[in-house]
Amino acid sequence: MLPKVQSPTSRRMITLEVRRTTRTTPNFTTVTLGGPELEHLLPTGFDQAVRLFFPRAGQSGLTMPTLSSEAWMAQVLLLPKSRRPRVRNYTIRRVRPERGELDIEFALHGDTPACAWVLGARPGDPAGIFDMGRTYLPPADAExxxxxxxxxxxxxxxxxxxxxxxxxxxxxxxxxxxxxxxxxxxxxxxxxxxxxxxxxxxxxxxxxxxxxxxxxxxxxxxxxxxxxxxxxxxxxxxxxxxxxxxxxxxxxxxxxxxxxxxxxxxx
Incomplete structure (x- = not known):
């Protein structure tokens, strides 16, 4: 049976910042994140996904988990809501390691916390990622x-x-x-x-x-x-x-x- 997920061999919490936002089409916006910590991400291509951490409305900064195991989720849930970040899953659209940048493209749909963050994101705003691997794993003999x-x-x-x-x-x-x-x-x-x-x-x-x-x-x-x-x-x-x-x-x-x-x- 085909594996459902190819998990990363190693990973760590990575804190970045917004470099820019680009309205790709009327219902899609690309957010470019960057920073020196991106060197710790091993790009695998295809549908490589990350957990994206971003501040809640009204928070002055981003509190990232310090654990790089699955225990990070419990650590986040134990934070008071005043410090707890929003967490969502997104696919990396492109990575430019030589520039320390990656793009995440968002479909804008409704009044959601992620859409509100994307539309309000400005250069310098904090965000974080955690590698979740990829799920596109076709067998070699597929015609x-x-x-x-x-x-x-x-x-x-x-x-x-x-x-x-x-x-x-x-x-x-x-x-x-x-x-x-x-x-x-x-x-x-x-x-x-x-x-x-x-x-x-x-x-x-x-x-x-x-x-x-x-x-x-x-x-x-x-x-x-x-x-x-x-x-x-x-x-x-x-x-x-x-x-x-x-x-x-x-x-x-x-x-x-x-x-x-x-x-x-x-x-």
């Missing part, structure tokens, strides 16, 4: 791949495509809030077909367009590897369809519910 994401996982898929080998053959389904969020200049191997799906005011729940597109698509033949992430209904829906309707073995599907519609993330 083709299927990558599916709503807006929360679009940055992860774009990072995967940029790091993919030139031999990759894949069908990619990316759902975004509106047509203006579609990227015209993505980097991907020639054997990759990217299907952009824009809701453009549709009342459908996020992920529904992508699920429908996968259900009606011609997918790669032979042994394939599927990586799907986003709203939990999208992740479980794609997996259910592939297993029940296309006889894809469960171990060949990596699926991740990044969020659930109508529920906020704890912390």
């Amino acid at each position: 083709g791949q299927v990558l599916v994401a709503d807006e929360s996982a679009v940055p992860a898929v774009l990072a995967i495509l940029e790091d993919a080998p030139a031999s990759l053959v894949a069908e990619v389904f990316l759902e975004v809030p509106e047509t203006a969020d579609v990227r015209k200049d993505i980097v991907a191997p020639e054997g990759v077909r990217v299907h952009w799906l824009a809701r453009d005011g549709s009342a459908d729940l996020p992920g529904r367009l992508a699920l429908d597109a996968v259900q009606g698509a011609a997918l790669p033949q032979g042994r394939s590897y599927t990586w799907v992430a986003g709203e939990s209904g999208l992740a479980t829906g794609v997996r259910r369809h592939l297993v029940r309707d296309r006889d894809v073995p469960k171990p060949d599907i990596a699926f991740f519910g990044y969020w659930r519609h109508g529920r906020s993330s704890p912390g």
